[in-house]
Amino acid sequence: MSEIVSADQILDTRGVRRDLGAFVVGAAFDRTGFACAFALGDGTVRIAPPGDGEWASVAAHDGAALSLAAGAVGRAWVSGGDDGRFMAIAADGTATEITAFGMKWVEKVASHADAKAGRLACAVGKLVHVFDAGGKKLKTLEHPSSVTGLVFDAKGKRIAASHYNGASVWFVASSSDTPRKLEWKGSHTGIAISPDGDCIVTAMQENALHGWRLSDSQHMRMTGYPSKTDALGFTKNGKWLASSGADCVVLWPFFGGGPMGKPPTELAGGDGVTCTFVACHPQHDAVAAGFADGLVVMADINSARILPVMGPGRGSVSALAWSPDGTHLAVGTETGFAAVVDFSKR
Amino acid sequence: MADTDLIPVTVLTGYLGAGKTTLLNRILSEQHGKKYAVVINEFGELGVDNDLVVDTDEEVFEMNNGCICCTVRGDLIRIVGGLMKRRDKFDGIIIETTGLANPAPVAQTFFVDDTVRAKTRLDAIITVVDAKHLPQRLADSHEAEDQIAFADVIVLNKTDLVTPEELAAVEAQIRKINQFAHIHHAQKANVPIAELLNQGAFDLNRVLAHTPGFLTEDDHEHNDDIASMSFEAENPIDPERFNAWIGALLAEKGQDLLRTKGILSYAGDDRRFAFQAVHMIADGDFIGPWKEGEPRTSRIVFIGRNLNRPQLRRGFESCQAA
Missing domain, CATH: 3.40.50.300 (P-loop containing nucleotide triphosphate hydrolases)
Incomplete structure (x- = not known):
């Protein structure tokens, strides 16, 4: 990257930035791509409007926010906190409590947009609560141990949760409520599902990923990480699984018989700094990656070209999120730096 | 630090x-x-x-x-x-x-x-x-x-x-x-x-100040009761020898060794090295210098079942730098 004049060039010319003063727990654009929200360790949710306008601060949680996702519809988000509250946040800055769970933490939230009926979900201890788009509770799904990761499939038909000794996959609309149980011994700490819904991959305590192919019950083991994977996700076409936890972006090929027996592609490595967050582009074979020293890059997977977005020095990257159309990237760090970068053609 | x-x-x-x-x-x-x-x-x-x-x-x-x-x-x-x-x-x-x-x-x-x-x-x-x-x-x-x-x-x-x-x-x-x-x-x-x-x-210097004395050499525990033992070495410890010995010991007896704690004087280093383990899982780090004039005695403590005193003593003493 020595030929680049400044690693901050894109941030300087195309970004808006704020020092928010607290750990950025999560970032998410609303479903329409209008605005971006940042959930913080001080319990607030900050909303960055289009352009360089004033960012609203919403007092969402009494304590720390722990999770953030887009709402099911419109200009809205949902957040969970260590105050036990599951909140709906609107772009105008209003915060509405969907449910309060007392002393228990709301550790994970998820949503799905659907033409007919959007869905919201949150994980509280061993329970996953599923709501309609308006926040009316539909059902509660119980797991054998605390839920550590929560994700809807691309169609919103199923919801998958990671926990000890595997993952559970539930049909959201089913009345019978028995999950498909995916078993693998150990503590599973995060989850992703392939766009076609056939592959479930979890991150594990033992610095590895584990996957299940649902169609033929094939197990997939992806190992070799020097540290835990905190972020993982598939590219839009499902060909690649991007993951953090190494000193580069680790991309497992989910085509041509992979990932079994195939080495992963490694991008943006060489500095010996741990990759802490990845976010796949919503349309192209590209991934945004953040590192422990604050560096953020965008990597084109097929050409292996790396574009620096933001240089090191603003705290370990703890959140990355793309707008639905892939024109804007949100960045957040542990020390409270946040930015929204505009990648659209000018 | x-x-x-x-x-x-x-x-x-x-x-x-x-x-x-x-x-x-x-x-x-x-x-x-x-x-x-x-x-x-x-x-x-x-x-x-x-x-x-x-x-x-x-x-x-x-x-x-x-x-x-x-x-x-x-x-x-x-x-x-x-x-x-x-x-x-x-x-x-x-x-x-x-x-x-x-x-x-x-x-x-x-x-x-x-x-x-x-x-x-x-x-x-x-x-x-x-x-x-x-x-x-x-x-x-x-x-x-x-x-x-x-x-x-x-x-x-x-x-x-x-x-x-x-x-x-x-x-x-x-x-x-x-x-x-x-x-x-x-x-x-x-x-x-x-x-x-x-x-x-884990600062054993402090903990050992409360120790009411050592058991006798021939005390050889061989039952299900938990016992505790400590050992000292006057000469500096060779880190490589110590790691090899403690690694093998924990791998073999880790299930019986509930806790292991040590403050070690490594040869050629002025800092105290603190070692601790719970069963087989071990960790160690330097915790600051020895005090001026303080005798640099390495100490290790075992708490567990089926402890073999002579064997542990010999093992620890053999970790001293030649």
Whole structure:
């Protein structure tokens, strides 16, 4: 990257930035791509409007926010906190409590947009609560141990949760409520599902990923990480699984018989700094990656070209999120730096 | 040194009725100007309003490495991660375990997880025991014995309910299991908080100051009772020899070795090296220099079952640099 004049060039010319003063727990654009929200360790949710306008601060949680996702519809988000509250946040800055769970933490939230009926979900201890788009509770799904990761499939038909000794996959609309149980011994700490819904991959305590192919019950083991994977996700076409936890972006090929027996592609490595967050582009074979020293890059997977977005020095990257159309990237760090970068053609 | 930036974690164990919650309430209500995050399992008993109380289910899992004693509390990994995101900083974390809990998983959590290790340090395991009922508990439960074996600090509570003779007997029973823990006599858990929190209990120089003397050489424990032993070496330790010896020892006997702690003088280094292990999981780091004129005696302590004194002594002595 020595030929680049400044690693901050894109941030300087195309970004808006704020020092928010607290750990950025999560970032998410609303479903329409209008605005971006940042959930913080001080319990607030900050909303960055289009352009360089004033960012609203919403007092969402009494304590720390722990999770953030887009709402099911419109200009809205949902957040969970260590105050036990599951909140709906609107772009105008209003915060509405969907449910309060007392002393228990709301550790994970998820949503799905659907033409007919959007869905919201949150994980509280061993329970996953599923709501309609308006926040009316539909059902509660119980797991054998605390839920550590929560994700809807691309169609919103199923919801998958990671926990000890595997993952559970539930049909959201089913009345019978028995999950498909995916078993693998150990503590599973995060989850992703392939766009076609056939592959479930979890991150594990033992610095590895584990996957299940649902169609033929094939197990997939992806190992070799020097540290835990905190972020993982598939590219839009499902060909690649991007993951953090190494000193580069680790991309497992989910085509041509992979990932079994195939080495992963490694991008943006060489500095010996741990990759802490990845976010796949919503349309192209590209991934945004953040590192422990604050560096953020965008990597084109097929050409292996790396574009620096933001240089090191603003705290370990703890959140990355793309707008639905892939024109804007949100960045957040542990020390409270946040930015929204505009990648659209000018 | 960087260690002081790490948030100290105090683990509070003890079977039901020993006075754990009384002690916790005292720690939280006393005006000491400190702020503690408290992780509990039996919410409702706690009578103090504290916005940093976290209610959790103790969720133990086996590490997927084929070692059955490598058990870890996954809920604590998540909670420590969550607490680190808060803006308002706190001075320590106190983890209360349930009465029947084996302390090993909670202790091992602070060795195994990189994120937890990067932010916190295990300060001390405090075990609260009831002077009146301890003999009966030791007779009928394995956990009571384990909790004493794991302790850095023991609060011998309810001393007002026993005669001086009974108290002496129960203290002797504790010492038989764990010679090295600091014992505080207490009534209604009235121990000065400063004696409990932020102890740096792994500083063996301090701990060994309370040691009532060494057992005799031919004392060879070979039964299921837990015992504790310590060894000294006058000459500097060769790090490579020590690592090879302790690694093999923990791999072979780790299930029987509940706790291992050592302060070592490495050849050619002016800093003290602190070593500690829970079962097979071990950790070590330099903890600052030896004091001027202080004899650089390396010490190691074992607490566990089936300890073979001559073998351990020979093993440790053979780690001295030639």
